Amino acid sequence: MSAVVPPAVRAAVRRALLREPRRLARLAGWSLAEAAPAFAGGHAVARAVDDGFAAGRPLTGLAWLAVLGGAWAVAAVGARRVLLEIAGIVEPFRDDLVEGVVAGALRAGRGGDAAAVARMNHQVELARDSFGAVVTVVRSFAFTLVSVALGIATLSPAVLPLVLPPVLAGLGLFLASLPALARRQRAFIVADERTTAAVAAMAGGLRDVTACGGETRVAQSVGREVARQARAARSLAAVTATRTLSLAVGGLLPVLLLLAGAPWLLDRGLTAGVVLGALTYVTQSLTPALGGLIQGLGVSGVRLVVTLERVLGAAGPPVRHGETAPDGVRLELQGVTFAYGPAAEPVIDGLDLVVPEGDHLAVVGPSGIGKSTLAALVAGLLRPSAGAVLVGGVPAAEVRPDARALIPQEAYVFHGTLRDNLTHLAPGAPSGAVEEAVALFGLDGLARRCGGLDADVDPAGLSTGERQLVALARTYLSPARLTVLDEATCHLDPAAEARAEAAFAARGGTLVVIAHRISSALRARRVLVMDGARVLAGTHEEMTEASPLYADLVGHWESRDLGRVS
Incomplete structure (x- = not known):
């Protein structure tokens, strides 16, 4: 991952996350509450089946389902607080970026270039939204994975080998594809900016273009930028197919292994309720969390790296003028x-x-x-x-x-x-x-x-x-x-x-x-x-x-x- 994320981007994200350690601790606490169904879901389903409905005690089964409902109520409260804590991290991050862009534009003498400043502010908004999405999905997957692993381990450790290896394999496959994804996303954003700049320059110079008879040459120039952006879009679409394969390995393969391995699990003394509970863990918690992570990092994460790299490059380090007297003005x-x-x-x-x-x-x-x-x-x-x-x-x-x-x-x-x-x-x-x-x-x-x-x-x-x-x-x-x-x-x-x-x-x-x-x-x-x-x-x-x-x-x-x- 360090090869994907430039040092300046890592430093900016680290500063944003560690700005208020207490807020980060509160976020972790409320994330635990939000992950309550991820831990309790499999247990509740297993107990509801084995101790309740299968045993002829429907009230017991309903009581266990009520426990799962209570976990979801706790999760709803936690989710609301999580959003507030994430907003408290993301908004100062955005303010820092805006301050850097404006200061950079003033230092660079581009304060009058409204189009350039507007483009960079658009990049800031993309970075803000992407940062919030990345924090959300990474946090959700991490707490869900730990909760599911603990839930399965306490339900029946024999199920873990059928679930965790394919999940980790799918995650590894996705992470391995991120460098290529980041390169192609960067190429697409650069192509998009070049197209925007070419069209803006054409629109702003229509009088000069017409006066010089340069319509054909300008049309060809802008057309080249449009074609370059189209090629970058197709290239980006091709590599995003890896996300589907990663989700299939990490999200669907565990379900197939559990279904295929059900006879083996039953022969080892596991009950039907435990098998259903394990399937609940995978289908209701782990697969959605992995899908959110792959989608979030594959789109928002890569966009965050690329846009933040460009925003930080535009802001740049402070330019400090020296006090050296030149020898003439050649x-x-x-x-x-x-x-x-x-x-x-x-x-x-x-x-x-x-x-x-x-x-x-x-x-x-x-x-x-x-x-x-x-x-x-x-x-x-x-x-x-x-x-x-x-x-x-x-x-x-x-x-x-x-x-x-x-x-x-x-x-x-x-x-x-x-x-x-x-x-x-x-x-x-x-x-x-x-x-x-x-x-x-x-x-x-x-x-x-x-x-x-x-x-x-x-x-x-x-x-x-x-x-x-x-x-x-x-x-x-x-x-x-x-x-x-x-x-x-x-x-x-x-x-x-x-x-x-x-x-x-x-x-x-x-x-x-x-x-x-x-x-x-x-x-x-x-x-x-x-x-x-x-x-x-x-x-x-x-x-x-x-x-x-x-x-x-x-x-x-x-x-x-x-x-x-x-």
Whole structure:
């Protein structure tokens, strides 16, 4: 089992179970009460037959059946308390996962990626439900198996060899199949996520797809993901057949052995009531418990391992930035690969790139291709799965925070004065520099509307474009010499976008722009084109010749502008 469950998953489950030892003890106590029929059932049936109905004493037989009914009443009370105790274990487990996912999204700069966060929250809910199901079925089987074994041993030890070996054999066969089951379940979940991501990217980029005439290529790409998911589903269905075989060996074979061995048991002095009691133990308690375990672990258990592995991978360890001052802001990516989770397909795979200090690079590509992931890697908010991202020779995640800045699409403005917002990253900025930034980024009108730089700003009263302008001017005033604009001008008109990018280019340092419009690429010294199949970098002219995707985007932009002129 240790090969099936990764260490991080085992640690998370162990923490959840041992968080409250008293609750775990209460769960065990109520589980004993719930298992009362599993122990009393065979005895009650045997005594009801031998001492009651077969002996001509129906009242005695009914009294023994009443004892079994009492055991079921105790079990009903125990079952209710068991559910409450399991909920007390599962809900904090879910809260921890949600906290980890949200913190991981914020650390990774994916807080604005609602789709990614929603997918991970869906994974959390799956993990929560699966964890509760696994705790329920494992606990139920364990207490039932022990209760049945004790019941048969006290009823007639001679029956044990006909019951326990096939049950253990069926259980062993099922456990042996779990590694393959886990691999195929993981492959299915990854295929499902890839299909979801492909469809979401297609839906979000329909305008670009239509503009570039890429309908056929996109349809083929999405179709490949759908076909891959279908193959994974068929492969998963094939291995789940092992569950049926395991249940047949562990649940049905004991019944056959008891029926076939009944003459032998009767010859050894056992009564018909004992044989019926043994059958009761197997059919009413052991077989349902084994079926629940196989179904629960085979579905919920494997899903728990796979989803929890992905959730923990997305949350990741805390990213702690160092205080190392880089030697300049030359940006270098050496064989960089990154995937959101150990089993996920890489978003960026083996990327080599050098951006000299003072360069102006525009990153172009369709929605969902990994541009924002690249921005987060460059800014040190994500660590590569393989390779290195260096800023001035220092790993990006260890660069002193004031040496680089990332401006995301969703700009943040806090309550306070306009001057406080603008000088947040440069508290000592002189008034002249602040006024220059206001003029450069076209914030004069906002300043007048607010009542001056020292008047309070209500973030809710600003448009998304105004918030972006404030964030741009704030970073312009900061000491950061590596600036990454992750569609940070998407809510601005083309003229305001051009002014902002020109201001950063003239300011010095290294500028990386995740392009929202193709005009951003035309203003850059170099262009990085990400189209999924390959990543190309060069000048505008070089990319027009080397990349059909880039040529299509440029052609569409030029034809649109010509149409406006005419």
